[in-house]
Amino acid sequence: MIRINILLVFLFLFLGCTSQETAEIKVGAERTELYLSLLKDKNVALVVNNTSLVNGVHLVDFLLSKDIKLVKIFAPEHGFRGDVSAGGVVEDGKDTKTGLPVLSLYGKNKKPTAEQLAGIDVVIFDIQDVGCRFYTYISTLHYLIEACAENDLPLVVFDRPNPNGDYVAGPIREEGFESFVGVDPIPIVHGCTVGELAKMINEEGWHKGDKKCKLAVIPNQNYTHKMLYSLPERPSPNLPNDLSVRLYPSLCFFEATSASVGRGTEFPFQVIGGLKSDLGTFEFTPRSIPGVSVNPLNKDKVCYGLDLRELENVPKFTLKYFLDFYNKYENEADFLTRENWLNLLAGSDDLIKQIRDGKTEKEIVKSWQPELLEYKQLRKKYLLYPDFE
Template sequence: MFNRSQPSGFKTGADNFENYLPLLKDKKVGVVSNQTGVLTNKTHLVDFLVANTITIQKIFAPEHGFRGTADAGELIVDGKDTKTGLPIISLYGANKKPKHEQLEGIDILVFDIQDVGARFYTYLSSLHYVMEACAENNIPLLVLDRPNPNGFIIDGPILEKEFTSFVGMHPVPVLYGMTIGEYAQMINGENWLHSSKDSGQALQCNLIVIPCVQYDRNASYTILEKPSPNLPNDQSINLYASLCFFEGTNVSSGRGTDKQFQIYGSPFLPNTGFSFTPEPNIGAKEPMHKGILCYGEDLSTVEPVHQIELKWLIKAYKTTQDTSQFFIPFFSKLAGTKTLQLQIEAGLSERKIKKSWKPGLEQFKEIRKKYLLY
């Protein structure tokens, strides 16, 4: 795994434009995208569509905004795209789901956002709400598929219903090994969409997935534009699912440094030779432990991982000054279960914890099979 690149002839869904331009011709189009919605030549999808005389009505932007510079969790306001003058509607401000009036006059919606394959990455939740809004307003949704850089890894606890949130909406593991197009098919197929008017009524989105061409999920894929400010490179994307658990603790995952999700540390861990001091930067205006020396570990040069690694989390818990202050309530939302925290507090080994995930993962793999495109 990761030892070969995508085969020759590979194209993303956005580059597979022969298959979607005819579907957009003479239509009034809405685009859900951000800075990752680019073709291989780095032309943004919006600019490409405008150049091909497609009528775009408005742009919908997810967390981090259309240009991808806002902090995690920072509210984004509506505005205008400086390049095209098109109105931008935020899906991470007053509403996370497109409203009926925001969709008026739109014949078809196009979704093109690079995912990183982790359940708590909020672009999946934006996809869910966009699908739901399209289903409620009888608008077709065209998803331009993109590779999952963690595409062959299926690992982690399955999300339990009571821990549903914007960082986890579906009963899937932390790493689910599907492209965003495949995931969209699963949202539809498993009846996870529900009408806001009648919570008991399942909805179906009129979904069209434009697939990648010559895609190999077992091969490496380097993202063309960083998907968010704190995932700057391949290493951070590979370690994200393992280190994001620290976001539910008093340990920094490197926000406020130039090695986000490649280091971890806190003032409460022992000094073993590596330290850093978080300071405000793009994507982290108020990083955890701002201006305070943190001790921990530098993982920026470790070999790529092929699973979720709990060893760093367990090590930090065992060596922190006060274990009662280690976890915060957000941890269970990220994990999708209270069990993982309880297992770590009880001193279970990584092997035993991962063994407890097996039945859920086997069940999920059977569901996943139905929706794979590659």
């Protein structure tokens, strides 16, 4: 029965989802009247982290207070409590507060197994995304959709606004460059909420399940893609504020270089600096910060570069910073230290080829437009909220 009920609720919400931009946004998890009755007497599994809040209360604690039978928690990158640094090991274990088993979906096991899903009636996904293809929470979502399709389980996505959902930009991931930072053929800034993206992944058949997932989305209320949404909780250890989230699409390429983006400081993804003293006048020194950045790039070394906290106008996705730094190195290998990683982040090897050919940002961006136009048309099919255009 839960399959029928969820699908009916989804149709009702989709047809009735209208809002005023001036009204207060309610995220999917806060719209309890739309889903609590569906979960009664069901064995429920959650895919959640520290951002999974219902009016300031963690979703796990909230659902338990409503006598919902939770049987298992799945944790993405950074862990259930969001305190594991990037790339760190997320261990299986138990939630110390509730005693519930916590299983990792980061590392060797990126997709729930049939054994792990046995005895579960419905799975809920509720994690805050930041709107970038290489942010791995949406990769976890992809594999969860696939697992639920394969195991004939209903999946309910509690939607949340996208803080970079007011535009679409960047190259599309090409075939042959699939990875955990690029599972689906979408641009770097995809312009979707997790609910919209889940629909797209499921309906377009991008996952490897032999059928579609029984998917329902509990949408946000009073949200549009014209809004700039301020996150109430940091989505991961190194995205501590709105500025870091906004700059993240433009700065992530530096993760393939010898230049630091401030990991190991109090202002990650708000600065850029390398060991060359002519890279800029701003100086910072990365240190190990437990739970945030262990052994960061250029640890205990002075970095020279830019303090982007001083920007008057924060740009949308741009190649400006990457190209400026690239051109300040006589030897490319002194700057670009992980070419394959850059290609996976970009979604192809076209970008580095264009940079080596001396293409300008304008020329590179122009080359993306035909595929971006196709993607924008596809995206419109799955929108749940008024668009930015």
